[in-house]
Amino acid sequence: MTTTTAEKPATQSEYVPDKRGFWAGVFYRWPVKLVILIVVIIWIIPTLGVLVSSFRPPDAVNANGWWTVFTNLGSNEWTLSNYSDVLSSEGFGNSFLNSLSVTIPATVMPITIAAFAAYGFAWMEFPGRQWLFVLVVAMLVIPLQMALIPLLRLYTTINLNGTFPAVWLAHTGFGLPLAIYLLRNYIGSLPSSMMESASIDGATPFETFTQLVVPLSVPVLASFAIFQFLWVWNDLLIALVFLGGEPDVRVITLALNNLNGSRGQAWHLLTAGAFITMALPLVVFLSLQRYFVRGLTAGSVKG
Amino acid sequence: MADIVDEEASEVEKAAEARPINPIYKGPGPNFLTQLMRIGVSLAVPLIAFGILYWAGTVLLDENANRLVVVVMALIIGVLGVFALFYGMNWLTMRLPERYRHFVLPFVFVGPAIVLLTIFLVYPTVVTFKLSFQNAQGEGFVWLDNYIDIFTDSGTLEALRNSVLWVIIVPALAVSIGLGFAVLADKLGSKGEAFSKSFIFMPMAISFVGASIVWRFIYNFRPEGFGEQIGLLNGIWTAIGNEPVAWLLQEPWNNFYLMVILVWLQVGFAMVILSAGIKSVPDDILEAARIDGAKEFQVFWRIIIPSISSTLVVVLTTIIITVWKVFDIVYVMTSGEFGTSVVAERMVTEFFTFGNEGAGAALAVVLLVAITPLMVLNVRRFQAQEAQR
Numbered sequence: 001m002t003t004t005t006a007e008k009p010a011t012q013s014e015y016v017p018d019k020r021g022f023w024a025g026v027f028y029r030w031p032v033k034l035v036i037l038i039v040v041i042i043w044i045i046p047t048l049g050v051l052v053s054s055f056r057p058p059d060a061v062n063a064n065g066w067w068t069v070f071t072n073l074g075s076n077e078w079t080l081s082n083y084s085d086v087l088s089s090e091g092f093g094n095s096f097l098n099s100l101s102v103t104i105p106a107t108v109m110p111i112t113i114a115a116f117a118a119y120g121f122a123w124m125e126f127p128g129r130q131w132l133f134v135l136v137v138a139m140l141v142i143p144l145q146m147a148l149i150p151l152l153r154l155y156t157t158i159n160l161n162g163t164f165p166a167v168w169l170a171h172t173g174f175g176l177p178l179a180i181y182l183l184r185n186y187i188g189s190l191p192s193s194m195m196e197s198a199s200i201d202g203a204t205p206f207e208t209f210t211q212l213v214v215p216l217s218v219p220v221l222a223s224f225a226i227f228q229f230l231w232v233w234n235d236l237l238i239a240l241v242f243l244g245g246e247p248d249v250r251v252i253t254l255a256l257n258n259l260n261g262s263r264g265q266a267w268h269l270l271t272a273g274a275f276i277t278m279a280l281p282l283v284v285f286l287s288l289q290r291y292f293v294r295g296l297t298a299g300s301v302k303g
Numbered sequence: 304m305a306d307i308v309d310e311e312a313s314e315v316e317k318a319a320e321a322r323p324i325n326p327i328y329k330g331p332g333p334n335f336l337t338q339l340m341r342i343g344v345s346l347a348v349p350l351i352a353f354g355i356l357y358w359a360g361t362v363l364l365d366e367n368a369n370r371l372v373v374v375v376m377a378l379i380i381g382v383l384g385v386f387a388l389f390y391g392m393n394w395l396t397m398r399l400p401e402r403y404r405h406f407v408l409p410f411v412f413v414g415p416a417i418v419l420l421t422i423f424l425v426y427p428t429v430v431t432f433k434l435s436f437q438n439a440q441g442e443g444f445v446w447l448d449n450y451i452d453i454f455t456d457s458g459t460l461e462a463l464r465n466s467v468l469w470v471i472i473v474p475a476l477a478v479s480i481g482l483g484f485a486v487l488a489d490k491l492g493s494k495g496e497a498f499s500k501s502f503i504f505m506p507m508a509i510s511f512v513g514a515s516i517v518w519r520f521i522y523n524f525r526p527e528g529f530g531e532q533i534g535l536l537n538g539i540w541t542a543i544g545n546e547p548v549a550w551l552l553q554e555p556w557n558n559f560y561l562m563v564i565l566v567w568l569q570v571g572f573a574m575v576i577l578s579a580g581i582k583s584v585p586d587d588i589l590e591a592a593r594i595d596g597a598k599e600f601q602v603f604w605r606i607i608i609p610s611i612s613s614t615l616v617v618v619l620t621t622i623i624i625t626v627w628k629v630f631d632i633v634y635v636m637t638s639g640e641f642g643t644s645v646v647a648e649r650m651v652t653e654f655f656t657f658g659n660e661g662a663g664a665a666l667a668v669v670l671l672v673a674i675t676p677l678m679v680l681n682v683r684r685f686q687a688q689e690a691q692r
Contacts, residue, residue: 032487033495039484040502046517046567047505049535053520064531065538105377112385113348113416120412129409132417137685139424141678143628145650145667147423149660150430153441165356168377173423176416205408206393234510236631241655253512257635260516267520267533274516278509285508289501292508293575 047278054082054271061268082272086259090269091247092276095255101164102239102251103232106171107225113172114179115187115221119209121180122188123195133184139177147174148241155242162249166242174238175228186220187213223291230281230292252277333406340407344396345414348388349422355380389415428671434664441660449665459666462644465558469629469645472559474622476566478615481573485581486603488574500578504571511568511631518564519636524549554642561643564632569625573618580614581607617684620677627674646670 053066055078069076087093120126121133151170155161190213198208214221239251245258256273263269285292359376392411396404438445453459484503488496506514523534524547532538537547551557584607592602608615633639633648644652646666654663 029490032490036484036487036491036495036499039480040499043503043506043567043570045535046521047509049520050517062530062533065533065535067535067538101377105380108378108382109385112382112389113419116389116411117413117416120409124409124412126406126409126413132413134682134685136420137682138678139420141624141674141681142424142428143647143667143670143674145628145630145647145663146431146671147427148651148667149434149441149654149664150427151423153430160357164377165353165359168356169353170423173419176420177424180416204393204397205412206390206397209412230508234513236510236512236634237651241651253510256512256516260512260519260635264519267523270516271520274513277513281508281510282505285505286501289504 050271050274053267054275055079056082056268058082058266058268061271082268083276086269086272086276090255090259090273091250092252092255092273094247095250095252096276098249099233099252102167102171102243103229105164105168106175106232107228109168109172110175110179110228111221111225114176114183114224115214115217116209117176117180118183118187119205119213121184122190124205133180136177136180140181142177144174144237148237152241161242162244162246164243164249167238170238170242171228171232171235175231179224179228182224183217183220187217190216219291222288226284226288226292229284233281331402337403337406340396340399340403341410341414344392344407344411345418347392348385348415349418351388352380352385355384431664431667434660435668436661437664438661439659441664445661449661450669452662453665453669458644459646459649461642462639462646462649463669465642465644466627466646468558469562469565469626470623473562473565473569473626474619476562477569477622478573478577478619480566481570481618482577482615484570485574485578486607489578489581500571500574503574506568507571509568511564511629512635514564514568515632515635518560518567519551522550522560524551551637551643552641557637557641558643561632561636564636565626565629569622573622576618577611577614580611584610620680624674624677627670 049066052069053061056066056069057077057079060077087096121129121136147170152161155166160166194212195208198212199205203211234253235251236253236257239254240257243249243251243254245254250258256270256277259266259270259273356377359380389411393408396407396411399407434441435449436444436446438448453463481503484500488499491499509517520533521535522537523532524537525532525534527547532541532547536550541547550560553560588606588610589602592606597605628647629645630647630651633643633645634651637643639645639648639652647670650663650666650670653659653666
C-alpha cells in the first residue's frame with residue numbers, strides 16, 4: 001500500500017490506489033470487489049440474523065422477520081431478557097460451566113502426553129518406531145463411531161459413564177493421533193546439532209525435552225491447544241454418548257440441542273442460546289486466528 | 304497467511320538433519336526383563352493417572368458439585384500430575400543399569416501414548432468389527448446378517464444414497480467457492496484480503512449444532528395465515544410473490560438444504576489452505592505468462608490450478624472425510640427423518656435410540672471401510688514426505 005510498491009505492474013497482487021485518488025481507489029477493480037462483498041454478505045447474514053433476533057423481545061421475534069429492524073430503525077425495542085432466560089431457566093449458565101469443565105482438562109491432558117510421545121518418536125531409537133508412527137497417521141482418519149459402542153460398554157463395566165473423567169479420557173484418546181502427528185513433525189524438524197550438543201553437555205533426554213524442546217515448541221503446542229479446545233467445545237457426539245443429558249453434567253452443545261427439541265419454535269431463546277454457544281469459540285478464534293490456521297492445515301483430518 | 308507455507312517448507316529442509324540421538328550403547332541386547340520393564344513404564348503413567356482422575360471425578364463430584372474444584376483438580380492432574388508421573392518414571396529408569404536403561408527409556412516417553420491409543424482406538428475398532436457380526440444385544444454370531452440388512456433395508460439404503468450425495472456435492476461446492484474466493488481476494492490489497500477472508504473463515508469456529516440452529520432459523524416456515532414469515536428464505540420467497548415453503552420437508556431437496564450448512568462451514572477451510580497454495584506460485588511464472596499474452600482465466604486454469612493440484616487433493620480428501628462422518632447437522636435439523644438420514648447419523652440412531660448394537664457396529668464398519676482408501680492415501684502422502692526428508 002506504500003508508494004514503494006507503486007512501480008509494480010497492475011497484474012501484481014499489490015493494489016495501489018494512491019496514485020488514483022480516493023474514489024478511483026474505491027472503484028478500482030470494482031467487479032472483483034463487488035463479488036467479494038456479495039459473498040461476504042451472504043456469509044455473515046445467517047449469523048447476523050441470530051445475533052439481531054437474540055436481542056429482540058419475544059413478541060417482536062415472532063411478529064416479523066429480524067431484517068425488518070433495518071427498515072424501521074428507531075422504533076425497535078431491544079432486550080437482554082432472552083439471555084437471562086436462557087442462562088437461568090433453560091440451564092445454559094450451568095451448561096456453560098460444564099462445557100468449561102470438560103474442555104479445559106480435555107485440552108491440556110493430550111498435550112502433555114503427546115509432547116512426550118512426539119519427542120520419543122522424533123529423537124529416540126526403539127523397535128517399531130517407524131510403523132507405530134505410520135499407525136498414528138492412519139488413526140487420524142478412524143471415525144469416532146467405530147469407538148462408541150465398545151467404549152460405552154467398557155465405561156459401563158467400570159461405572160465411569162456420565163462422569164467428567166469419562167469424557168476427558170475419551171477426548172484425550174481421540175485427540176492423541178492429531179497431537180502426536182502435529183508435534184512430532186515440528187519437534188522432528190528442530191536441528192539435530194542442538195540435540196547433540198545438549199547430549200554432549202551431559203543432558204539426559206528428559207532434561208533435553210523439558211529445557212530445550214518444550215520451550216522451542218510453544219507455537220505448535222498453542223496451535224494444537226486451540227484446535228483441540230474448539231473441537232471439544234463444539235463436540236456433540238462424545239458428550240451425548242458418554243456424558244448424557246442430565247442437567248448437572250450436560251454440556252452446552254447438548255443444552256442447545258435439547259432446547260431445539262423441546263422448544264423448537266421459541267426463536268428468542270434458541271437464538272440467544274445459539275449465540276451463547278458460539279461466543280467463546282468465536283473469541284478464541286478471532287484472537288488466535290494465526291495459530292488456529294496452522295493447526296487446521298495439518299489437523300482437519302481428525303475425527 | 305503465505306508465511307505459513309514458507310514456515311512449513313523450511314521445516315522440511317531442517318528435518319533432513321533429524322535422526323535419533325539416544326546415547327551410543329554397545330552392550331548386550333534386550334532380554335525378557337527389558338520387555339517387561341517396557342510394558343511396565345508404558346502402563347504406569349496412564350494407570351496411575353486414571354486412578355487419580357477416577358477418584359477426583361467421581362468422589363469429588365459426588366460430594367459437592369463445585370465445578371471449579373473439579374476443573375482445578377483436573378488441571379493439576381492433567382498438567383502437573385501427568386508431568387510428575389513422567390518425571391517419576393524417568394527417574395526410576397535412569398537408576399537402572401545401562402543395559403536396561405538404554406532399551407527402556409524410549410518407552411517412558413512413547414509408552415503412555417501407545418497405551419491410550421490402544422485403549423481408545425485400536426481395541427474399540429477390533430471389538431466393533433466383532434460386534435458387527437453379532438446380534439442386537441451383542442451376543443451370539445449372526446455373521447453377515449447385519450450387513451445384508453444394511454444393503455437391503457430401504458432406510459439404510461436411503462442413508463447410503465444420501466451420504467454418497469453429501470460426499471460428492473459438499474466437497475465440490477466448498478472447494479469451488481473457496482478457490483474462487485481465494486483467487487479473487489488475492490487481487491485485493493493485503494488489508495482488504497485479510498479482512499474479507501476472516502468473515503468467510505469465521506464459521507469454522509462455530510459448532511455444527513450452533514450452525515444448525517442458525518440455519519433452521521433461515522429455513523423457518525409458517526403456513527399461510529399463521530403470521531408473517533420470520534425465516535429469511537421464506538421472507539424473500541413470499542416477498543417475490545410465492546407461497547411459503549416448508550423447506551426441510553421437501554424431499555429430496557431438503558438434503559441439499561442441509562448440505563448448504565456444511566458448505567457454509569467448510570468454505571473457509573478450503574479458502575485458507577488454497578489461498579496459501581496460490582500465494583506460493585512464483586510471481587515470475589505468472590508474470591511471464593501474462594507478458595506472453597495469457598488471459599486471466601488461462602493463467603488460472605493452465606498455471607495456478609496445476610501448481611496447486613497437490614494442495615487441492617489435500618483439501619478435497621480432508622473435506623470428504625469430514626463430510627462422510629457428519630452426524631450433528633442431520634441429527635439436530637431433522638433427526639434423519641423426511642428422507643435426510645446419513646450413515647454416520649444412522650449409526651448413532653441404531654445404536655443409541657434403538658439399542659441395536661449389531662446394526663450400529665456394522666454401520667460403523669461401513670463408515671471405516673469406505674474411508675480406508677483415503678486413509679491409505681494419507682499414509683502414502685506421509686511416507687512420500689518422509690522420503691523427501
